[in-house]
Amino acid sequence: MKRSAGSGRTITKGDAGFDAALLGTSFNAQDPGRRPALIVQANNDADVLSAVRQARDLGLKIGICSGGHSWAQNHIRDGGMLIDLSRLNSISINAAEGIATIGPGCLAGELNAALAKQHLFFPVAHAYTVGMGGFLLQGGFGWNSRASGLACQSVIGIDVVLADGTLVHASETENPELLWAARGSGPGFFGVVVRFYLKLHARPKFVGLKIQVFRIQHLEAVMAWADRVGPSVPAFVEFQLVFDRRAMGIFSHGIQVLAPVMANSWREAKAAVDFIDKSPIRNLASFTLPLLPVSLEMMMKGGESTLFLPNTRWTADSMWMNTPIDPLLPALRRIADTQPAAPSHALWLNWNGPATRPDMAFSLEGRTYLALYGGLRGSTTNTADESWATDHMKAMQAHSIGIQLADENLGRRPAHFMAPANLARLDALRTRFDPDGLFNPYMGRIA
Ligand SMILES: Cc1cc2nc3c(=O)[nH]c(=O)nc-3n(C[C@H](O)[C@H](O)[C@H](O)COP(=O)(O)OP(=O)(O)OC[C@H]3O[C@@H](n4cnc5c(N)ncnc54)[C@H](O)[C@@H]3O)c2cc1C
Incomplete structure (x- = not known):
C-alpha cells in the first residue's frame, strides 16, 4: 500500500481519483474488479464514528483496511463503504x-x-x-x-x-x-x-541469520531432513525453506534454508543453528554461510525487496499440516516443477508450536506450515501461473488441517481457519455485537 498522503476525505464511486484511491490501499497490485460505493479516509476516531453511523443509516456494509496487505484484498468488496485507516498510524x-x-x-x-x-x-x-x-x-x-x-x-x-x-x-x-x-x-x-x-x-541481544542454499534437484532430501529435525529446533530459531527460481547465490531454481535467530548471545545463537552446519545433507548444499549478525530492519527490508515485491499481482494460499513428509514429497515436487518465475515462491515453515495457548479466537495451528505466493509482474497473463497457489492447495487438501488467516484465500478456496467451538463462539459474538451484519463477513467459509 502506498502510504496515504494528506488529509483524508470521502470519495464516491465515479469521482475523479476513486480507482486510484481504492487500488492504492492494496499491497497486491491485482485489480479485483470489485468496487465499493464510497471510501472514507479517516483522520481520527471522530471520522470513524461518523462513518460507521453513516453506513448504518444508509444500509451500507463496511469493509476496513489498515495497511492493505490482505493478499485476497478482503477490504475491497462490491458496494458498501470502505473505511481506510492508514492515516491512524500513531x-x-x-x-x-x-x-x-x-x-x-x-x-x-x-x-x-x-x-x-x-x-x-x-x-x-x-x-x-x-x-x-x-x-x-x-x-x-x-x-x-x-x-x-x-x-x-x-x-x-x-x-x-x-x-x-x-x-x-x-x-x-x-x-x-x-x-x-x-x-x-x-x-x-x-x-x-x-x-x-x-x-x-x-x-533480544543478538539477532542474526543463517543461510544455506540447495539446488532444486535435492528437494526430497532437503525436505526429509527439515521435517526430521524440525521438532528439535529451538523456539528462538525460525527454520524455513523457500523454493525460489532465482535462489540467492545460484541465481537458478533452488531451496533457500533461511534461519533467523534471536538469542541472548552470539554463542547461544551459533549453537542453535549448528544443526544446519552439521546436517547429514550439508555436502549437497551449493553453499552455507556462517551465522551473520543482521538487524531486524535489514531482514524486513531485504525480504520485501527480494521475495515480496510490490507492484506484483499476488495470489497466496496456505495450509497447516500434521502429516509426516513422505506422502507430501510428490506434491512438493509438482509445486516446484510448476513454480512460476520469481518473485513467486513456496514457503515451508517448521512450526511445532506450544502445547497450549490462552483462550482466544485464534485456535488452529499445526506441526508445519506450507504457503504458496504466486506473484506475477507486468501485464502478461498466464492462467496456470495465476492459479498456481490455489490449485496446488486444492490438490493437497487431504493433508490440510486448515489455513492461516495471514495468507487466506477464502474467496477462492473456503477452508477451516479456527477450531469449531471458537468459530461458533465468534459467530455468537457477531450476532450480539453486529446483529444487522454491518461489517463484511469472511469472503468464504466452510459451514
Ligand atoms: C508482504 C507481506 C508480508 C507478510 N508477512 C506476514 C508475517 O510475517 N506474519 C503474518 O502473520 N502475516 C504476514 N502477512 C499477512 C498480513 O499479516 C495480513 O495480510 C494482514 O491482514 C495485513 O494487515 P494489514 O493491516 O496490512 O491488512 P489489511 O488488508 O488492511 O487488513 C486485512 C483485513 O483485516 C481487517 N482489518 C484490518 N484492520 C482492521 C481494523 N483496524 N479494524 C477491524 N478490522 C480490520 C479487515 O477485514 C481487512 O480486510 C504478510 C502479508 C504481506 C503482503
Whole structure:
C-alpha cells in the first residue's frame, strides 16, 4: 500500500481519483474488479464514528483496511463503504510500563524502528510495510513468534467502534469478549479497531541469520531432513525453506534454508543453528554461510525487496499440516516443477508450536506450515501461473488441517481457519455485537 498522503476525505464511486484511491490501499497490485460505493479516509476516531453511523443509516456494509496487505484484498468488496485507516498510524511507547499504544495504520517496520531505539521488542510481521491492524487481528506470526508468542497474545487492549456507533475499550477486564474475538478473527472481526495496546518484550541481544542454499534437484532430501529435525529446533530459531527460481547465490531454481535467530548471545545463537552446519545433507548444499549478525530492519527490508515485491499481482494460499513428509514429497515436487518465475515462491515453515495457548479466537495451528505466493509482474497473463497457489492447495487438501488467516484465500478456496467451538463462539459474538451484519463477513467459509 502506498502510504496515504494528506488529509483524508470521502470519495464516491465515479469521482475523479476513486480507482486510484481504492487500488492504492492494496499491497497486491491485482485489480479485483470489485468496487465499493464510497471510501472514507479517516483522520481520527471522530471520522470513524461518523462513518460507521453513516453506513448504518444508509444500509451500507463496511469493509476496513489498515495497511492493505490482505493478499485476497478482503477490504475491497462490491458496494458498501470502505473505511481506510492508514492515516491512524500513531505510535506511543511507555517504556517504563512496557506498553505501546498504536494506531492500526502503523506499519510493522515503523513500530520495530521505534522500539529498537528503546531496546524493546514486539513480534511484528516479517515485512516492513505490513499494517499492524490486520496483522494483529489475524493472529500475527511475527519475528520470534515461536518463542515470544503470536502477536495477538501481546494485545492487552483495543479501542473499537462497534456497529451501534459507539466507541468502547476492551481488555481482559472490560468487554473481555471483544478482546477474545480481536485475538485471531482477522478479516471476520465485527468492529473498527482504532487503537491497539501492546505488551512489549525485551529486545533480544543478538539477532542474526543463517543461510544455506540447495539446488532444486535435492528437494526430497532437503525436505526429509527439515521435517526430521524440525521438532528439535529451538523456539528462538525460525527454520524455513523457500523454493525460489532465482535462489540467492545460484541465481537458478533452488531451496533457500533461511534461519533467523534471536538469542541472548552470539554463542547461544551459533549453537542453535549448528544443526544446519552439521546436517547429514550439508555436502549437497551449493553453499552455507556462517551465522551473520543482521538487524531486524535489514531482514524486513531485504525480504520485501527480494521475495515480496510490490507492484506484483499476488495470489497466496496456505495450509497447516500434521502429516509426516513422505506422502507430501510428490506434491512438493509438482509445486516446484510448476513454480512460476520469481518473485513467486513456496514457503515451508517448521512450526511445532506450544502445547497450549490462552483462550482466544485464534485456535488452529499445526506441526508445519506450507504457503504458496504466486506473484506475477507486468501485464502478461498466464492462467496456470495465476492459479498456481490455489490449485496446488486444492490438490493437497487431504493433508490440510486448515489455513492461516495471514495468507487466506477464502474467496477462492473456503477452508477451516479456527477450531469449531471458537468459530461458533465468534459467530455468537457477531450476532450480539453486529446483529444487522454491518461489517463484511469472511469472503468464504466452510459451514
Ligand atoms: C508482504 C507481506 C508480508 C507478510 N508477512 C506476514 C508475517 O510475517 N506474519 C503474518 O502473520 N502475516 C504476514 N502477512 C499477512 C498480513 O499479516 C495480513 O495480510 C494482514 O491482514 C495485513 O494487515 P494489514 O493491516 O496490512 O491488512 P489489511 O488488508 O488492511 O487488513 C486485512 C483485513 O483485516 C481487517 N482489518 C484490518 N484492520 C482492521 C481494523 N483496524 N479494524 C477491524 N478490522 C480490520 C479487515 O477485514 C481487512 O480486510 C504478510 C502479508 C504481506 C503482503
